[in-house]
Amino acid sequence: MIHTEDLTKVFKIGKKSKEDLIAVDGLTLDVNEGEVFGFLGPNGAGKTTTVRMLACLIGATRGSAEIAGYKVGTQNTEIRRRVGILTESPGMYERLSAEKNLTIYANLYDVPDVEKAVGKYLTMLGLWERRHDPVGSFSKGMRQKLAVARALLHEPKVLFFDEPTTGLDPEAAKVVRDFIEELKTEGRTIILTTHNLDEADRLCDKVGIFKQRLLAVDSPQALRERLFGRKSVFHLRAVDPNWQALVSLQPGVNSVEVVGEKLVVRLNDPENDNPAIVKALVNAGAQILFVGELRHSLEQIYLDLLHQKDMEGKK
């Protein structure tokens, strides 16, 4: 559904400055139909610039992109008809009512039955009762919901959500997240840029960790496995110093760490290897309280990759 090849954006920063600002550097990416793709990266990483290029708002300096079979740069109007965007700031017309705001956009998107589309999304997002009120009187969460409605009016196949929950209170953020999950079930392709790594972990089928260029891309689980391997944690009543060596001799074990009264074992295939380790520990007299999997947070993956990039930059 979305394909980019060496997509690059360089900004000229002032006439006096000799250096150009490379906002996005050689992005090659594929997002399949119906996937939710999370763009993760620090401020200034180029996430919004990428979204703007894909939404045909700004041109690429180099490379190409294709959305729903249409080429960015030459078929921009076709792409705009098929893409919905939730910008970082809702950008509503504050003196106008919620209904008027959506009606304007429905007309600009050439929606055939404007009244029906506006009514549908106002109802779906719980804004029907407030449809006649000026948007200036809305809370931040309500404005964000209205901006989501605006992005959906023309039933786009592809949605770009740029920081959709930033600045929202937990309740409003949950409403937006739940709605994105609902959209996911409708088979729409969604690009989500976010700082909220838990949100990305929960919503995204794939994530791309990004800082000017793509540092890693995969499902959150696959990234965990690739970076940290899979680890089982054996919670014991007490740890005997000999058990570390004992466990490290078991097949499939890559490393063993003792952390308090726990053994943290890095394994290739925990489902197959755990029973043998349990057996060996029990035979050695260990009292096993329970066994679990050590799940690294997406935050750890993110920080680790960015740290690696910074170190490479210093070299």
Add this chain to the structure above:
Amino acid sequence: MRHIRTIIDKEWAEVFKNRTVIGMLAFMPLLFTLLPLVMLSVTATQGMEGLDAASAGVPANFLKACAGMNAGECMQVYLVNQFLLMFMMMPLMIPVTIAAYSIVGEKTTRSLEPLLATPVTIVELLTGKALAAAIPGVLITYLSFIVFVVGLYVIKIAPLVRAYILSPTWMLAILVLGPIFSIISVMTAIFISSRVNDPRVAEQVSGVVIIPLMAVLLLQLAGVVVINLAFMLSAIVSCAILAVGMVYLGTIFFQRETILTRWK
């Protein structure tokens, strides 16, 4: 056309909820319509018997316009020609106010990005914004002129003076030059508003559009130029060329990326 209509509808829905704009739209026509009527009414009741137009202070090269008139009527025609320039300020200043609030408003509410993400073309966007600002300026000028003409009958102005006001010079000014002025002022406001973040600053800076008009007013007062039919026709041609040039420049200069990255 649907996109342009929508842009105009949006602009009017928003701008006409702004009290500053409404105040401007009401105050300027009232002032520029009533002031000439009051002044004409006062000069009509003043006796100028025994005086000729030259000794009443009418510049020498204006006297040709007063053929067949007495000194009082000539003085009124002379005054009326200054009022014409005041009338012409309306299609210049009203669109400037609307355009300044419209564009700077888009910047402050950050509504440009979602707007530019729609399939609307830049030509449609600029046309919609320009028409939304220009149409009220032109219509208010027309309406003020109608009120002014009705007022001339009410204050019983001399038929020769009234005929002068309803002459082709005035008609061309109000009906043709007014709309051209509106386009020039809108494009000036769009160019200036794209560089500033305060609608009042945009409005004030865009006020430069009245400088040439003020210059003509002063030159006429000094007797250097006379606004007659020839002057009006040449003004229409030169302003039309300027307006077309500005619209052309606008469509070249304002691309999506420029608007998004530089209109800050």
